[in-house]
Amino acid sequence: GVIRRYDFTISRGVIAPDGYQRDVLLVNGAFPGPTIEANWGDTIQVKVTNNITAPEEGTAVHWHGFFQKGTPWYDGVPSISQCPIAPGKSFTYQFQADVYGSTWYHSHYSAQYAGGLFGPLVVYGPRTEKYDIDVGPVLLSDWYHAEYYDLVQEVMSPAGPGIVFSDNNLINGKNNFNCSTKPAGDNTPCTNNAGLAKFKFQRGKVHRLRLINSGAEALQRFSIDGHKMRVIANDFVSVEPYDTDVVTLGIGQRTDVLVKADGKLDAYWMRANISTICGLTRQPFAKAAIYYNGANQNKEPTSVPTNPPDPGTCVNDDLALTKPKVKMPLPKADKVLTLDIELFQNETGHTLFSFGGVAFRGNMNSPTLLLADLGNTTFDPIWNVQNTGNAKSVRVVVNNNSPIPHPMHLHGFDMYVLNEGPGAWDGSIVRASNPQRRDVIQVRGSGHVVIQFDAASNPGVWPFHCHIAWHVSAGLLTQFLTNPAQVEKMRVPNTVAETCRQWGAWTKTNIPEQ
Ligand code: C2O
Structure with missing residues (x-):
């Protein structure tokens, strides 16, 4: 390479x-x-x-x-x-x-x-499926007019809801905003009709769109007026293709779709709607224009929405539908962890999440990996480290006892997704011969998701967390120390320890934001 x-x-x-x-x-x-x-x-x-x-x-x-x-x-x-x-x-x-x-x-x-x-x-x-044109990334992001650290404070504020309102929704960093909806007394400069993203389609050709939820909190429902989409990959995992009118993406998730330009009109809207049942927003709708070859790009599309109504479950596509192309049967789990998500107020009244009984708080001066490399296997409990030892395959049952849905992301692995649903897990596994795999999976409010990963195959320290930006700051993270004996043998480049020396020197005279 x-x-x-x-x-x-x-x-x-x-x-x-x-x-x-x-x-x-x-x-x-x-x-x-x-x-x-x-x-x-x-x-x-x-x-x-x-x-x-x-x-x-x-x-x-x-x-x-x-x-x-x-x-x-x-x-x-x-x-x-x-x-x-x-x-x-x-x-x-x-x-x-x-x-x-x-x-x-x-x-x-x-x-x-x-x-x-x-x-x-x-x-x-x-290419697991044939197509003609790679349209490239389509980034969907909820958008906030406030500073991120103020939003973190708001989420964690005493008796806070654990969630904040977005102000807008963007496709590839663009959308219009109605400046007359600014709160009274807000003198921030604002212009109407800032402009929307534009995409080009060739009539009769098959296009690949790379949908990415790069937002902070919201679940996105993506559709194209008058067009079906053929799903070919969820996250980094190619799947047996299936057709849909709407793609659901939690934060961090990606879905690659193929779209044939076979519409009657020559311009269409693509739409990303924030599911208002699964997140809070003042403006849920993002649009971008698709122009077929020969269309007048100065005219807005006139197409009408053909997407189905929001079911309000805040979950991904049915696990039975999402069958990986490269078959990987579920191995036997040699370790099983049950981790509950709880929303609670701590002794100072702040709103936090615990995950497996601990609200995570990291130490930015002392990364877990560097300590594990020196042979440490026990850590400050507040770091919420789960040492999986030499376990080959680790199963994690996540019970979400909070009413808020969470996009759960594991670093370092594709997770096998065994099951997902409301309430507690009934012990059944969807297609154990070849379960869905991906790196972010939605767990619904007051529901469960069961995942598994081949821990020992990738020695390291790997966060497993909710991908809602402020939920990590509020504690919703655990970290897996996998195969510590191998981690100890690894040679960490000097530049990593150097980040700590430089950070230590800087924090001596400056107080970092949390
Ligand atoms: Cu995309 Cu831990 O993150």
Whole structure:
């Protein structure tokens, strides 16, 4: 494979993606960040420089969905795999494109990605289905006009609901905003009709769209007026194709669809609707225009919605439908964990989540992986580390005792998804001969999801968390230390410990945001 090199400088900038001006975190001056492209088997190298000022803060970038086999220190998670990149400093990530398909990269420092620090990442691999044109990434993101750290505070505020309202919904970083709906006394500059994203279709051809939920909280329901979509992959896992009118994506999830341009009109709307039953928003609707060849691109499409009504269950497609192309039978589990999600108020009255009895709180000066590499296997209980020892395959029963649905994401692995549903698990497994696999799965409010992963095959420290930006800050994270004997033998590059020296020096004179 080839080395794909990128240089990312993270900075602050004042922009107005939907017309409402705000402070956004930019990658090389852009929102969303530039697309990373590689072929399956290549090495991706990204030098990230933290140029965030006024105020300064740390950062770290996570490459969502990669296994990072043999390189757990490049997973990009402060408190777990590295120290934050200190202001003014750089850190170079280098990892294998060991999977192919569509994904995104995003900051894993606090809720920074809700402040704009994310972008698409495409790994080209074998075509499991035929198509003519790769339309590329379609990023769906709920959008907030407030600063991410204020939103984290709001979520955790005493007697808070554990959730906040988004202000808008974007497709590839664009949408209009009705400035007259600004709250009274808000003098932020705002322009109506900021503009929508535009896509081109060739009549009669089959197009591949790479749908990515790169938002902070909301579940998206994506559709195209007058067109069916053929699902070919969920996250990094190619599936036996199935047709649908609507694709449901929780935060972090991707779905690749094929769409044939066989409509009667020459322009159509694509729509991403935030499920208002599964999240809070002041404006749930995002639109982008699709123009067939020859259409007048200055005219708005006139198509009407053909998507079915929201069922309000906040779940992904039926597990029976989502059958992986590459068959992997469910191995025997040699360890079973039951982890409950609870919403509670702590002794100071703050709203937090516990996961398996602990509300996670990390130590940004002391990443778990570095301690595990030195041979430590027990940690501060508040870090919520589960040592899975040499267990080959670990099953996790997640009981969501909160009324809020959560997109549950495991780093380092594709999870086998054994079952999902309301209430408690009845012990049954959907298609044990070849279960659905993916790296984020929705658990409904007051429901369960059961997953399994081949722990020992990938030594490291791997977070398993809700992908709603503020829920990690509020404690909804556990970390699996897998195969500690092998972790101890690994040689962590010096640059990782260097992040801690630099971060330690910076925090001596500065107090980081949590
Ligand atoms: Cu896409 Cu832990 O994150």
